[in-house]
Amino acid sequence: MPLLAPTDVRSSHGGTSVKSSSAFDLLAVPVLGTFLKQRWMRPVLQSILLVLAVLLILHGFLGPKLAPKNLATLLTWVHYRGLLVLALLALGNVFCMGCPLLLPRELARRFSAPVRRFPRALRNKWLGIALFAGLLFAYEAMDLWASPAWTAGLIVAYFALALLVDAFFERAAFCKYVCPIGQFNFVASTVSPFEVKVKEAATCDSCTTKDCIKGSRNEAGRIEQRGCELDLFLPRKVGNLDCTFCMDCVHACPHDNVALALRVPGEELAHDGVRSGVGRLSKRPDLAVLALLFTFGALLNAFGMVSPVYAFQEQLAQWLGTRNETAVLGVLFGLALVVEPVVLLCLAGTLALRAARSSEALLAHIAKFAYGLVPLGLGIWAAHYAFHFLTGLWTFVPVAQAAALDVGFSLGHPDWGRGGLTAPAVKPIELGLLIMGFFGSLAVTARIARREHGTAAPRALAPWAALQAMLLVCAIWLLAQPMEMRGTFL
Numbered sequence: 001m002p003l004l005a006p007t008d009v010r011s012s013h014g015g016t017s018v019k020s021s022s023a024f025d026l027l028a029v030p031v032l033g034t035f036l037k038q039r040w041m042r043p044v045l046q047s048i049l050l051v052l053a054v055l056l057i058l059h060g061f062l063g064p065k066l067a068p069k070n071l072a073t074l075l076t077w078v079h080y081r082g083l084l085v086l087a088l089l090a091l092g093n094v095f096c097m098g099c100p101l102l103l104p105r106e107l108a109r110r111f112s113a114p115v116r117r118f119p120r121a122l123r124n125k126w127l128g129i130a131l132f133a134g135l136l137f138a139y140e141a142m143d144l145w146a147s148p149a150w151t152a153g154l155i156v157a158y159f160a161l162a163l164l165v166d167a168f169f170e171r172a173a174f175c176k177y178v179c180p181i182g183q184f185n186f187v188a189s190t191v192s193p194f195e196v197k198v199k200e201a202a203t204c205d206s207c208t209t210k211d212c213i214k215g216s217r218n219e220a221g222r223i224e225q226r227g228c229e230l231d232l233f234l235p236r237k238v239g240n241l242d243c244t245f246c247m248d249c250v251h252a253c254p255h256d257n258v259a260l261a262l263r264v265p266g267e268e269l270a271h272d273g274v275r276s277g278v279g280r281l282s283k284r285p286d287l288a289v290l291a292l293l294f295t296f297g298a299l300l301n302a303f304g305m306v307s308p309v310y311a312f313q314e315q316l317a318q319w320l321g322t323r324n325e326t327a328v329l330g331v332l333f334g335l336a337l338v339v340e341p342v343v344l345l346c347l348a349g350t351l352a353l354r355a356a357r358s359s360e361a362l363l364a365h366i367a368k369f370a371y372g373l374v375p376l377g378l379g380i381w382a383a384h385y386a387f388h389f390l391t392g393l394w395t396f397v398p399v400a401q402a403a404a405l406d407v408g409f410s411l412g413h414p415d416w417g418r419g420g421l422t423a424p425a426v427k428p429i430e431l432g433l434l435i436m437g438f439f440g441s442l443a444v445t446a447r448i449a450r451r452e453h454g455t456a457a458p459r460a461l462a463p464w465a466a467l468q469a470m471l472l473v474c475a476i477w478l479l480a481q482p483m484e485m486r487g488t489f490l
């Protein structure tokens with residue numbers, strides 16, 4: 001039975017098709033919905049995470065140097081990442097919803113509100129892509145998972161960057177164009193089951209204020225309620241891309257016409273209509289590259305944890321005639337994030353175009369089919385992070401107890417043997433996540449093929465399905481290798 005019963009309705013706002021739906025609305029659920037709709041909900045979540053971030057920074061700089069004994073490394077690289085992907089899979093972009101980085105900005109904006117727009121040339125994902133790739137590289141090159149001080153430094157740098165960008169530029173420039181974790185969340189949340197969307201398109205058609213995008217001001221002209229700072233106009237918004245789940249539109253809409261609606265996960269990846277604040281996916285090479293970095297980065301990040309990577313790096317070092325680890329790692333990243341994707345995508349795209357007897361340009365074809373890889377990419381991230389999270393589930397307890405003892409509190413005697421599920425118990429979960437991701441990718445790609453190639457869709461789909469099957473096999477092999485238990489004693 002379909003989860004959604006959408007009705008396409010033509011909107012008067014530029015004639016874009018929007019959906020009204022009778023889908024399950026999380027905001028209508030008693031207690032939870034009431035909580036999510038409160039204006040204080042986000043600041044409360046952010047404050048809790050801000051306190052946690054400050055604790056991590058302090059423990060990272062002042063606590064034990066050994067990573068498994070330090071909250072900064074343990075909670076950042078084992079628990080936060082695991083919870084992040086599991087929440088994206090189960091709900092949506094709740095980590096952007098509770099992001100503590102924005103609290104200092106909110107405070108600063110009470111004294112001085114920036115008026116500059118973010119530079120037009122940078123209003124895309126290229127900067128976020130570079131930072132996302134840079135973060136993956138720094139994680140390996142600097143062994144961030146093993147260094148509490150570097151991890152704490154990274155958190156401080158992150159706060160400083162967010163404050164700096166948003167001190168100069170109005171609206172949510174940092175979230176939309178800069179934040180690498182945000183870009184990760186935006187892509188992953190295309191496969192999330194919930195989406196912020198209008199309840200009734202007809203209500204928007206007759207709405208004269210459009211507060212969801214413009215916000216509202218009081219009689220003195222001061223902003224009373226923000227509209228969407230990510231430039232997503234609700235009647236034309238499609239999917240979760242660029243949506244931080246901030247709920248500003250929910251608070252702003254005077255007609256209570258915004259829902260947190262259940263939907264078919266991943267369906268939006270096959271949609272190529274115009275989206276508010278995003279445009280058409282097929283005309284956004286930056287978004288396509290982000291989707292590819294998301295997928296191939298998942299494989300590379302898992303590869304960095306297994307023992308064959310050391311043999312491969314040793315071999316690379318011999319070929320290159322250098323012992324410089326950073327240079328070897330740079331070549332490895334170039335191979336995994338540039339050479340390998342280019343070769344595989346060109347091969348799949350060329351075969352698909354030939355099979356479908358299409359004269360479309362190869363790059364244009366790849367820019368459309370790249371989005372089909374996202375569910376598999378999320379499956380790989382989720383399987384990998386779920387492994388660390390579930391096997392190290394309770395490791396934070398003795399670390400927190402020891403940290404409390406260090407400052408004179410007692411939360412009990414640390415039992416350093418605490419772990420979580422055993423590795424064999426987690427394997428079926430990992431496999432399930434990978435297989436779900438693979439079938440999600442297959443379903444999305446089949447829809448893209450049908451949209452683009454009509455009756456020739458099965459022929460166009462075949463090479464892409466083969467590529468996805470190959471990536472699945474690689475991921476299964478990778479996750480079957482003995483994995484470094486980074487950040488824990490296990």
Ligand code: SF4
Pocket residue numbers: 198203204205207208209210211212213234235252253254255256257258
């Ligand atoms: S303010 Fe509400 S009713 Fe008006 S356009 Fe936005 S979502 Fe629709």
Ligand code: SF4
Pocket residue numbers: 196227228229230231232237242243244245246247248249250
């Ligand atoms: S205001 Fe914009 S970013 Fe925030 S929840 Fe609404 S659509 Fe998403």
